[in-house]
Amino acid sequence: MIERLELRPYALPLRRPWASAHGAIRLRRGLLVRVEAKGLIGYGDCAPLPEAGTEPLVAASAMLERWAHAFVGCDPEQLLTEIDPLDETAHAIGCTPPKERTPAAHYALACALADLLSQQRGICLRCWLNPAACARIAVNAALGPVAQVDAAQLADCIRRGLRVIKLKVGIAPLEDELAVLRALERAIEPGLADRLVLRLDANGAWGLAQAHRFIEATARLRLPIESLEEPLADPDPLRLAELQSQAPFALALDESLIARFAGCDPRALGVRRLVLKPAAIGGLRRTLALARHTQGSSLEVVITSLIDSAAGLWPTAQLAGALANPLAHGLGTGAWLARDLGTPPLIQDGWMALGDRPGSGFSA
Ligand SMILES: O=C(O)CCC(=O)C1=CC=C[C@@H](O)[C@@H]1C(=O)O
Numbered sequence: 001m002i003e004r005l006e007l008r009p010y011a012l013p014l015r016r017p018w019a020s021a022h023g024a025i026r027l028r029r030g031l032l033v034r035v036e037a038k039g040l041i042g043y044g045d046c047a048p049l050p051e052a053g054t055e056p057l058v059a060a061s062a063m064l065e066r067w068a069h070a071f072v073g074c075d076p077e078q079l080l081t082e083i084d085p086l087d088e089t090a091h092a093i094g095c096t097p098p099k100e101r102t103p104a105a106h107y108a109l110a111c112a113l114a115d116l117l118s119q120q121r122g123i124c125l126r127c128w129l130n131p132a133a134c135a136r137i138a139v140n141a142a143l144g145p146v147a148q149v150d151a152a153q154l155a156d157c158i159r160r161g162l163r164v165i166k167l168k169v170g171i172a173p174l175e176d177e178l179a180v181l182r183a184l185e186r187a188i189e190p191g192l193a194d195r196l197v198l199r200l201d202a203n204g205a206w207g208l209a210q211a212h213r214f215i216e217a218t219a220r221l222r223l224p225i226e227s228l229e230e231p232l233a234d235p236d237p238l239r240l241a242e243l244q245s246q247a248p249f250a251l252a253l254d255e256s257l258i259a260r261f262a263g264c265d266p267r268a269l270g271v272r273r274l275v276l277k278p279a280a281i282g283g284l285r286r287t288l289a290l291a292r293h294t295q296g297s298s299l300e301v302v303i304t305s306l307i308d309s310a311a312g313l314w315p316t317a318q319l320a321g322a323l324a325n326p327l328a329h330g331l332g333t334g335a336w337l338a339r340d341l342g343t344p345p346l347i348q349d350g351w352m353a354l355g356d357r358p359g360s361g362f363s364a
Pocket residue numbers: 020049052140141142166201203229254255304305306307329330331332333
């Protein structure tokens with residue numbers, strides 16, 4: 001039985017602004033959700049980011065405040081079944097009207113309950129989600145806007161074992177960003193390119209003609225570009241399919257996914273990859289169901305953070321471990337925060353170790 005459900009507001013400054021085509025983030029505001037039962041504490045992180053597909057913080061807070069009063073005395077397992085259903089078909093995801101969705105609030109409470117329940121069972125959260133989960137996951141490094149990156153930084157990442165590097169595009173004029181990519185192509189030492197994988201993210205910056213131009217120009221570069229997230233301001237599936245047929249790398253949907261997904265076959269989205277943010281989908285088990293359904297349809301899946309605190313990174317990383325796929329996940333964001341609510345999972349040589357502690361691994 002839940003004895004206490006507390007919300008602790010926080011504000012965590014970033015070391016430097018996180019820039020994307022949606023603007024710059026300097027501060028992450030949220031609520032640490034703390035659920036107590038039988039001497040154990042489960043934690044969840046609610047740090048909404050509307051441009052990434054969640055509700056605003058005020059809506060998430062209002063929902064969590066209501067729950068904090070209503071759910072004391074409830075059975076945590078039954079409550080989790082309501083908040084983050086076990087048997088929800090992936091097709092139901094995205095069917096709730098946008099105004100009624102509070103996915104970041106659902107995700108935060110679901111994480112706190114799953115942390116608590118897996119601790120009660122004495123097992124780590126990933127094994128509670130999937131007994132065959134992986135104990136470590138590959139992660140990418142996120143370096144920020146392409147225009148702020150040079151070949152020395154890429155070489156440094158590789159030296160530290162971080163092979164997969166994510167860069168933001170769609171911020172500066174397109175031809176300027178192409179010029180930067182050409183300069184990187186020239187500056188990268190031979191041999192380095194073979195050990196590097198580049199992920200690009202335009203965050204919906206371009207019209208169709210610009211996206212065509214970018215893909216056509218980057219396809220001619222000797223740069224190991226592996227994927228491009230959200231190239232189009234209007235991610236229409238037919239246009240995306242046209243671009244995907246032109247691109248020698250995977251196109252991916254991320255923040256536009258939920259609005260597009262409702263009841264849809266992933267193969268009809270026009271892209272080869274889906275980027276899933278559990279806080280935008282509304283839970284750990286919901287995200288796992290959607291990820292498995294997507295992979296079953298032969299699309300790739302990458303799990304990413306919302307530049308979360310350690311309280312969000314731990315359960316999201318455990319979820320990626322439960323998914324057990326070989327792609328690098330976008331969870332290497334802990335170092336962007338100047339302060340944190342706890343210690344994020346350790347990254348070494350491009351791998352995040354998920355530990356063996358019962359629960360998510362987070363401690364405040
Ligand atoms: O994918 C990663 O490596 C880190 C997460 C990440 O890139 C993002 C998190 C939150 C907002 C966005 O700017 C961005 C994304 O769009 O993928």
